[in-house]
Amino acid sequence: MRLILEALRDLRAHRGRTLLSAVSLFVAVIAVVGVSTVGSVVQDVFVANAEQQHGRAVTVATRLPHPVVARGLPAVLTALDTNITRAGGSYLLMYQDNAQVGAEGGAQPQVVTLYSGTPGAVRRLPVLHGGWPAPDPQTYPGGLVLNQAAEAQYGGVGTELSVQLGRAFPAYTQPVVGVIADGVDAPVVYQSLLGALTLQPGVLPADWSPELHVHADGAGESVLRSAVLAAAADLGAPPTGLDVRRADTVGGLLASLRSTRSGFLAVAALTLLVAVVGLLNIGFATVRDRTRELTLRRATGATRGHVFLLVLLASVLVGLLTALAAVLLALGAVDLVVPHLLARGSAVRAPAFPAEAALVGLAAALAAALAGGAAPALAAARVDMAQALRD
Amino acid sequence: MTAVLVAEDVHKGVQLASGRRLDLVRAVNLTVAAGESVAVVGRSGSGKSTLLTVLGLLSRPDRGRITVAGRDTATLGDRPLSALRNGAIGFVFQNYSLLAHLDAAENVALPLNHGPRVPGREVRARTADALAAVGLAERARSRPRQLSGGEQQRVAIARALVRDPSLVLADEPTGALDTATADRVLATLTGVTARRGAALVVVTHDREVAMRMDRVLRLEDGVLVEERQPAAPAVGERRSACV
Ligand SMILES: Nc1ncnc2c1ncn2[C@@H]1O[C@H](COP(=O)(O)OP(=O)(O)O)[C@@H](O)[C@H]1O
Ligand SMILES: [Mg+2]
Numbered sequence: 001m002r003l004i005l006e007a008l009r010d011l012r013a014h015r016g017r018t019l020l021s022a023v024s025l026f027v028a029v030i031a032v033v034g035v036s037t038v039g040s041v042v043q044d045v046f047v048a049n050a051e052q053q054h055g056r057a058v059t060v061a062t063r064l065p066h067p068v069v070a071r072g073l074p075a076v077l078t079a080l081d082t083n084i085t086r087a088g089g090s091y092l093l094m095y096q097d098n099a100q101v102g103a104e105g106g107a108q109p110q111v112v113t114l115y116s117g118t119p120g121a122v123r124r125l126p127v128l129h130g131g132w133p134a135p136d137p138q139t140y141p142g143g144l145v146l147n148q149a150a151e152a153q154y155g156g157v158g159t160e161l162s163v164q165l166g167r168a169f170p171a172y173t174q175p176v177v178g179v180i181a182d183g184v185d186a187p188v189v190y191q192s193l194l195g196a197l198t199l200q201p202g203v204l205p206a207d208w209s210p211e212l213h214v215h216a217d218g219a220g221e222s223v224l225r226s227a228v229l230a231a232a233a234d235l236g237a238p239p240t241g242l243d244v245r246r247a248d249t250v251g252g253l254l255a256s257l258r259s260t261r262s263g264f265l266a267v268a269a270l271t272l273l274v275a276v277v278g279l280l281n282i283g284f285a286t287v288r289d290r291t292r293e294l295t296l297r298r299a300t301g302a303t304r305g306h307v308f309l310l311v312l313l314a315s316v317l318v319g320l321l322t323a324l325a326a327v328l329l330a331l332g333a334v335d336l337v338v339p340h341l342l343a344r345g346s347a348v349r350a351p352a353f354p355a356e357a358a359l360v361g362l363a364a365a366l367a368a369a370l371a372g373g374a375a376p377a378l379a380a381a382r383v384d385m386a387q388a389l390r391d
Numbered sequence: 392m393t394a395v396l397v398a399e400d401v402h403k404g405v406q407l408a409s410g411r412r413l414d415l416v417r418a419v420n421l422t423v424a425a426g427e428s429v430a431v432v433g434r435s436g437s438g439k440s441t442l443l444t445v446l447g448l449l450s451r452p453d454r455g456r457i458t459v460a461g462r463d464t465a466t467l468g469d470r471p472l473s474a475l476r477n478g479a480i481g482f483v484f485q486n487y488s489l490l491a492h493l494d495a496a497e498n499v500a501l502p503l504n505h506g507p508r509v510p511g512r513e514v515r516a517r518t519a520d521a522l523a524a525v526g527l528a529e530r531a532r533s534r535p536r537q538l539s540g541g542e543q544q545r546v547a548i549a550r551a552l553v554r555d556p557s558l559v560l561a562d563e564p565t566g567a568l569d570t571a572t573a574d575r576v577l578a579t580l581t582g583v584t585a586r587r588g589a590a591l592v593v594v595t596h597d598r599e600v601a602m603r604m605d606r607v608l609r610l611e612d613g614v615l616v617e618e619r620q621p622a623a624p625a626v627g628e629r630r631s632a633c634v
Binding site: 002006013292293296297298299300301302303304305306384385386388389390 | 440441443444447449450469470473474476477478482484485490492501502504505506508550554562
């Protein structure tokens with residue numbers, strides 16, 4: 001404690017030098033915190049978009065051929081629930097139908113995505129208004145969910161839309177119950193498969209062949225693939241009949257981001273190295289300037305260890321104070337700037353307090369301060385006391 | 392009579408820039424008792440300061456044994472040596488005295504920052520005592536550059552005495568002062584050390600200074616030669632003293 005006060009007094013006595021060594025370290029810490037924060041934000045943005053469009057990491061997909069679904073939707077859903085939902089996973093079964101959608105009398109061609117399962121669990125789909133209808137049979141038909149383009153075209157939550165699935169069937173009216181962001185520019189209308197079937201039994205063509213997406217938090221590709229194959233087997237499919245592929249693009253994305261990021265980190269490390277060299281330079285100059293004082297301290301009873309710690313501590317204090325300032329500034333910038341860069345409906349959440357980046361910055365500053373302070377401190381501890389009687 | 396400082400067969404040489412070795416101190420034997428004052432005289436360049444760095448534990452002898460306050464220092468590490476410099480020895484240097492960014496009181500308190508912990512209240516009391524003892528009680532808050540050369544050296548004397556050492560070592564303490572000021576500073580130095588019962592070793596090339604001490608020793612060819620009474624200077628000696 002006494003040592004810290006003493007070191008602080010030394011820093012105050014050499015304000016100019018202190019400020020100089022602080023500046024280079026400040027820049028370096030900002031670079032480190034900035035790079036790691038921006039890196040994680042950029043990564044978040046890319047990953048979020050990828051997960052919005054193709055499924056969360058890891059998602060597998062396959063097209064269920066007609067023979068597999070020929071036993072009827074209830075049998076299919078039972079097989080999926082048994083093999084996927086009960087195992088902790090989520091699925092999204094989708095069938096796209098060409099329909100006529102619009103306000104009464106003003107209908108136009110529109111693809112309607114009939115789905116079963118939990119879309120938001122498989123893909124990252126921010127809900128903007130309302131929500132997905134509850135997957136409870138009591139609430140069917142449940143209503144329609146639009147993406148942003150469809151909302152712009154047909155109207156938001158509460159709008160009643162007429163939907164005609166196929167020329168052969170009469171139109172029915174359904175309210176819009178939710179608006180979501182799915183990353184698609186064209187209008188997309190979502191309706192629950194079971195909901196559509198309660199309104200229009202027999203709407204599925206005899207040879208329908210839906211797309212199946214499966215995701216489970218923490219589960220790898222092979223686990224998911226076996227779950228899909230097990231469900232298909234329950235439906236009587238031969239084990240080799242399905243082409244189950246990885247659907248999400250997060251893996252490849254992260255790999256390419258990692259190399260970009262390590263490039264930036266290398267630059268940040270370089271600025272840190274420059275800061276260390278600066279600290280060394282200033283540290284040695286300070287010790288040279290203070291030789292007289294340090295010699296006198298040694299002669300009047302300061303131990304070598306005391307002098308070493310005194311000089312090192314000064315460097316570490318500069319490092320910590322600087323790092324603290326730099327981290328606060330960098331975080332403040334991230335907090336104020338990043339939210340403005342995110343579009344409404346973006347699947348990206350503004351980053352929470354980037355504790356990791358802050359810690360990395362502090363650790364980097366501490367390491368730099370120790371690296372840049374140790375050699376001068378050693379030199380300080382070795383001052384020749386006999387010099388006190390010369391010159 | 393207790394010996395405060397004992398040097399036995401002490402050798403110390405320095406490496407010159409040319410690579411040649413200069414054996415400045417060869418077989419020095421010296422015993423200084425508590426309360427005693429000793430002058431070490433000699434030509435300029437004869438090795439007086441070098442001897443003093445060894446006696447003051449600022450550098451290690453090449454050979455021989457130095458005992459300070461009853462402790463044989465030959466085998467001591469940095470910590471106990473620092474403790475001895477801190478508690479048992481007080482230094483007064485010719486030029487190397489005060490730190491410019493500290494005021495008189497802070498300069499005097501310097502040895503109290505090291506070694507055994509001294510509470511703040513006691514630091515202030517001891518500092519005030521030491522400054523009063525050298526007649527500078529009123530100048531505690533003055534910076535060195537606001538003090539005259541004589542006053543600065545008296546502050547240095549106060550600093551040397553603030554830990555109540557048993558041994559005070561001074562290297563040309565009046566070398567940078569005019570005669571009248573030198574007299575006053577020397578009177579302070581001898582008076583304060585005598586009052587506190589400390590032994591005093593003064594290195595000087597000035598016969599006037601040497602004559603005020605109980606004993607006078609001359610460093611010649613690396614050996615201390617006892618001059619029982621500070622006799623009138625020989626002609627050659629006088630000349631070198633004036634250089
Ligand atoms: N560290 C050193 N390196 C080289 N020469 C030195 C060193 N210390 C002292 N000397 C030389 O040794 C001689 C004696 O020095 P010193 O002990 O200061 O003598 P004095 O104090 O009697 O004048 C001088 O010539 C000085 O230049
Ligand atoms: Mg000298």
